[in-house]
Amino acid sequence: MRKSLFFLLSLFFLTLLTSEARVYKGQKEYIRKCKKCHDHGQEIAKSRKKRSWKKMMKSKGELLAKIHLKSRKAKHSWKYFKSSRYKKKSKHLRDFFLEYAKDSGNVPACD
């Protein structure tokens, strides 16, 4: 009985840690790749609700990539949005946006 409780608790913390790590990775990627054109990531995150971010980031961030590839002003981001790096990191970005989405209830700290 005690053993399984311990097991459940470890599982819980492990899940918590992994999702924290993904949010952190997403934020790092944002600062590296998006900040030169956009302001604070948490401001961008706050501009949409979770549902809208899920849509934006589904299929490896396809829609977000499309918005940029369509825009001449975003030309300097084209290489990134076409890269496999973006496809790999899109789920971290997604977690980051969801964490700070308008309806997430989280108040952003400084970045």
Ligand code: HEC
């Ligand atoms: C080279 C500059 C540039 C980079 C780098 C860039 N963006 Fe953008 N982004 C733009 C421009 C310009 C638009 C406006 C496109 C349009 O609507 O014509 C835009 C639009 C957006 C929008 C839509 C805003 C809205 O609500 O309509 C989001 C969200 C966004 N970018 C997020 C990101 C993220 C996340 C990254 C990094 C992975 C990123 N951008 C990297 C230039 C950039």
